[in-house]
Amino acid sequence: MSADNFDHLLAASITHGGLNQRQIAQILNFKLFGNPAGFMRLTQLPIGEIPPTPSSRESLCKDDDSSERLLLQAAALLGEPVGYVQESGGSIINNFFPHRTQSRAATSDSFDTELDLHTENAFHAIQPDYLLLLCLRQDPTSEAITYVASVERILDKLSYEEQLFFLNEPYNFLSDYGPSEKNQRIDIDKHQTVLYGDPDAPFLRFDPQFMLAFSNRAQSLLERLRDIAWSVVEPVRLDPGDLLIIDNRRTVHARSPFGARFDGSDRWMQRTFAICNARYYTERLGKQSRVYGLVTEL
Numbered sequence: 001m002s003a004d005n006f007d008h009l010l011a012a013s014i015t016h017g018g019l020n021q022r023q024i025a026q027i028l029n030f031k032l033f034g035n036p037a038g039f040m041r042l043t044q045l046p047i048g049e050i051p052p053t054p055s056s057r058e059s060l061c062k063d064d065d066s067s068e069r070l071l072l073q074a075a076a077l078l079g080e081p082v083g084y085v086q087e088s089g090g091s092i093i094n095n096f097f098p099h100r101t102q103s104r105a106a107t108s109d110s111f112d113t114e115l116d117l118h119t120e121n122a123f124h125a126i127q128p129d130y131l132l133l134l135c136l137r138q139d140p141t142s143e144a145i146t147y148v149a150s151v152e153r154i155l156d157k158l159s160y161e162e163q164l165f166f167l168n169e170p171y172n173f174l175s176d177y178g179p180s181e182k183n184q185r186i187d188i189d190k191h192q193t194v195l196y197g198d199p200d201a202p203f204l205r206f207d208p209q210f211m212l213a214f215s216n217r218a219q220s221l222l223e224r225l226r227d228i229a230w231s232v233v234e235p236v237r238l239d240p241g242d243l244l245i246i247d248n249r250r251t252v253h254a255r256s257p258f259g260a261r262f263d264g265s266d267r268w269m270q271r272t273f274a275i276c277n278a279r280y281y282t283e284r285l286g287k288q289s290r291v292y293g294l295v296t297e298l
């Protein structure tokens, strides 16, 4: 989709997004005040006519754009909807459904690989502030579960010393973005702490598969943090018309494996990201954009 076409869709989303006043208030509340779980969910949203789930991106054809408008209206309430060059070719709305060829790869398109808990794009200087996942169709046997663990719940299980450690100890966060695609493992010299921001109410970034520790202690605490995060996860099973909004600076998330039939009945999710400080990024990068490449430093 061209930038002009996208702007038309975004404008239409604001006036005809499909969210009612109560739902708009819930999203704004979540943005301004947050909640201990780090996510919110809206159900039974008007997603329009959903054609059979495609089995490849090339065969994706969706005439009714109700779900896209809904997703963008919600994203615009949280910040600026953005995309990444390495995700779905830079599309701001990403469609996820099982691909026969990618079933074993640990990407968002995969369907039978359990992903570990992670913050989205923890290595990226322009990290998404929110992740929005809209369910268009559940998997045929309703196995798919999304897990979310919030920093608040995790901190409850960490000692004061461990919290201090994670506020001060840098880890090397590897990039899974290459120049044009993802699923890489690249050292971009991104040394940063797991907890950051206000020590009394810190943000969290964590992606154990893409983090290198600098000491044995750091490695063992990384594993402990991962276990703690899994012990406090909240499972979410999404139905068609459910929108899950995840605060990506205060949570980690994962997804369970699920089956696919490739007959049009498979799970179909739409996703977008929202960022809260686009103008700051424009200032630092000297360029205005809704679609970012790999940015390692600002």
Ligand SMILES: [Fe+2]
Residues within 6 Å of the ligand: 118, 119, 120, 253
């Ligand atoms: Fe993710």
